[in-house]
Each structure stands twice: as structure tokens, then as C-alpha cells.
Amino acid sequence: MDDYAGKFDATGQDYLRRIRAGAQRMGQLIDDLLNLSLVTRSEMTLDPVNLTALAREAIAELQPQQAGRAVQWEVSDPLTARGDTRLLQLALVNLLANALKFTGKCAHARIEFGQQAQGAELAFFVRDNGAGFDMAYADRLFGAFQRLHTPLEFPGTGIGLATVQRIIHRHGGRVWAEAQPGKGATFYFTLPAAE
Ligand SMILES: Nc1ncnc2c1ncn2[C@@H]1O[C@H](COP(=O)(O)OP(=O)(O)OP(=O)(O)O)[C@@H](O)[C@H]1O
Ligand SMILES: [Mg+2]
Known part of the structure; x- marks a missing residue:
């Protein structure tokens, strides 16, 4: 988005935004899963x-x-x-x-x-x-x-x-x-x- 947003038309920019939102959501899910596994494994x-x-x-x-x-x-x-x-x-x-x-x-x-x-x-x-x-x-x-x-x-x-x-x-x-x-x-x- 930083380097190429200006070179894409509106549809291309929309695709980029969706890819970024998907990657951010996946990052959040992975963080949440890691925290969940810590809850099961940490010393009590x-x-x-x-x-x-x-x-x-x-x-x-x-x-x-x-x-x-x-x-x-x-x-x-x-x-x-x-x-x-x-x-x-x-x-x-x-x-x-x-x-x-x-x-x-x-x-x-x-x-x-x-x-x-x-x-x-x-x-x-x-x-x-x-x-x-x-x-x-x-x-x-x-x-x-x-x-x-x-x-x-x-x-x-x-x-x-x-x-x-x-x-x-x-x-x-x-x-x-x-x-x-x-x-x-x-x-x-x-x-x-x-x-
Ligand atoms: N106090 C509540 N009142 C009504 N529905 C609830 C309540 N607590 C949980 N729920 C329902 O149970 C679902 C699962 O709750 P959970 O806390 O696991 O997820 P979340 O709050 O949606 O997301 P996260 O906790 O990961 O931010 C919720 O999405 C909601 O539909
Ligand atoms: Mg919750």
C-alpha cells in the first residue's frame, strides 16, 4: 500500500485493502491461539x-x-x-x-x-x-x-x-x-x- 497504492486503480486498491485486512485478521487469530495454548501449558x-x-x-x-x-x-x-x-x-x-x-x-x-x-x-x-x-x-x-x-x-x-x-x-x-x-x-x- 505504501509503495504501490498510487499505481493501482480503485479496484486494485480495494484488493490490496482486503488482502491487508485478511493478513491482520490471521495475525490476530495466531496471537489468540498462542495465548490459548499458553493457558494449557504454563506452570500452575x-x-x-x-x-x-x-x-x-x-x-x-x-x-x-x-x-x-x-x-x-x-x-x-x-x-x-x-x-x-x-x-x-x-x-x-x-x-x-x-x-x-x-x-x-x-x-x-x-x-x-x-x-x-x-x-x-x-x-x-x-x-x-x-x-x-x-x-x-x-x-x-x-x-x-x-x-x-x-x-x-x-x-x-x-x-x-x-x-x-x-x-x-x-x-x-x-x-x-x-x-x-x-x-x-x-x-x-x-x-x-x-x-
Ligand atoms: N455476556 C455475554 N452475553 C451474551 N453473549 C455472550 C456473552 N459472553 C459471551 N457471549 C457469546 O459467546 C461468544 C463467545 O464468547 P468469547 O468471549 O469466546 O468470544 P468474543 O467475546 O466474541 O471474542 P474474544 O473474547 O475473543 O474477544 C460471543 O461471541 C457471544 O456470542
Ligand atoms: Mg470475549
């Missing part, structure tokens, strides 16, 4: 983890994505577990980033991180009042590059929840979702209890 150290503090840090990290929006964040305190701090931080950032993204079209976004009984066990949850999705496709969400919304509606590559699932499974926990189109989504996960 188990420590008591303050999930409340991790969530607050994640929310601070997401401030740039929230610019110009009024979002009501609710984080329960205390929330603790036993796990790998760095991996759990990555899982929380992905879940909270999704909640922030998929409430992007809500006038009054509300995002909650808490804990509640699910049968015999206690599950953590991230709940939002955003776009939600059809539960018929709920098992697809956790696969790499699987998305239920178009890039035009909400951008993304579809690697976030695959990352979250690998992290939770490596900890011996479970992760699942409940949602309704237009009424928001809740992502639940379990972890070994803090000592």
Missing part, C-alpha cells in the same frame, strides 16, 4: 486467591473499553478460592470484558460478580443485563472461534470463553452459562474452596 501454582480484589483490578483494567458509558458494577466481598492467581485473573478479565461488551447497547448496564448456591456446591457467577443469547447454542460458546453474535453487532475473535473454560477445568472446576436473548447472561464457575 495454587495459592489462596482474593477474587474480589482480582475482579476490582480487572474492572479498572477495562476502564478504557467503558469510556463514555455508565455501568453499574457490583462485586461481592469477600470472594475467595484456591487457585493460580494469574490464570484466574485472566479468566475474570475475559468474563467481565464479555459482560461489558454485550451490555454495550444497554442504556443502564448492570454487571455483578458474586457467589451463590447451585445444588450442593457454591458457584461464582458473572451476571449482566445485556444482549444475552439463545440457550439452544449454549454448548458452542466455549469452543475456540465460536461466536453467537456477528462482528458487526459485537467485535471479537471468539477465544475468550475457550480460555476461561481451560482455566476452570485445569483447576478441577466447571463452567456453564444461562441466558435469554435480550435479557442478559450469567456465567457460572466452580473452584476448589479456599483453605
